[in-house]
Amino acid sequence: MTGPRFTAAVVTAQVLAQIGTFTLPALLPAFIARWSLSGAEAGWLIGAFFAAYVVAVPVLVALTDRVPARRIYMTGTALTALSHAGFALFADGFWTALALRLLAGAGWAGCYMPGLKVLADRLEGAEQSRAVGLHSMCGYAGGFLGPVIAGFALDAAGPGHLMGWALAFGHIAPVTLLGLWALRRLGRGR
Numbered sequence: 001m002t003g004p005r006f007t008a009a010v011v012t013a014q015v016l017a018q019i020g021t022f023t024l025p026a027l028l029p030a031f032i033a034r035w036s037l038s039g040a041e042a043g044w045l046i047g048a049f050f051a052a053y054v055v056a057v058p059v060l061v062a063l064t065d066r067v068p069a070r071r072i073y074m075t076g077t078a079l080t081a082l083s084h085a086g087f088a089l090f091a092d093g094f095w096t097a098l099a100l101r102l103l104a105g106a107g108w109a110g111c112y113m114p115g116l117k118v119l120a121d122r123l124e125g126a127e128q129s130r131a132v133g134l135h136s137m138c139g140y141a142g143g144f145l146g147p148v149i150a151g152f153a154l155d156a157a158g159p160g161h162l163m164g165w166a167l168a169f170g171h172i173a174p175v176t177l178l179g180l181w182a183l184r185r186l187g188r189g190r
Contacts, residue, residue, distance in 0.1 A: 019175050150165070
């Protein structure tokens with residue numbers, strides 16, 4: 001696979017893997033109302049994602065020296081999709097939401113930094129610099145798309161629909177899984 005095609009596959013995977021990253025913050029008012037969350041509980045739901053990311057990144061990045069980064073990236077993408085599906089199917093209050101946010105944070109840690117390593121291991125020079133910058137930018141583009149998809153899902157559910165947020169996460173989970181398809185195109189390399 002050529003450098004530009006390789007970069008396109010990794011960047012596509014990054015957009016798809018990160019698509020639900022900021023969906024919960026966008027829908028937080030609905031969760032506060034539905035589950036009668038306190039301000040502290042709402043803060044924990046947002047912070048848990050980043051706490052799991054901070055704890056998991058050093059472990060997963062170090063693991064990329066022993067295990068192909070692509071494999072860690074694929075596992076992170078699968079965990080992220082699983083957390084979104086879990087929100088759609090099982091989230092019913094603070095504790096389940098907290099557990100799923102921790103899972104999403106660990107999944108993000110398995111996608112973002114290992115994705116950079118996938119690029120760094122394969123590309124060199126200016127091509128590597130461009131690919132790393134594009135990967136970083138597109139990860140946030142994916143994060144932007146999640147709330148947009150959530151908004152469309154909520155609109156489709158209709159005003160006042162109690163489970164509109166579940167539909168939002170239900171739409172995002174399979175989109176995230178498409179990131180695995182993009183990663184499979186990379187072959188068996190690191």
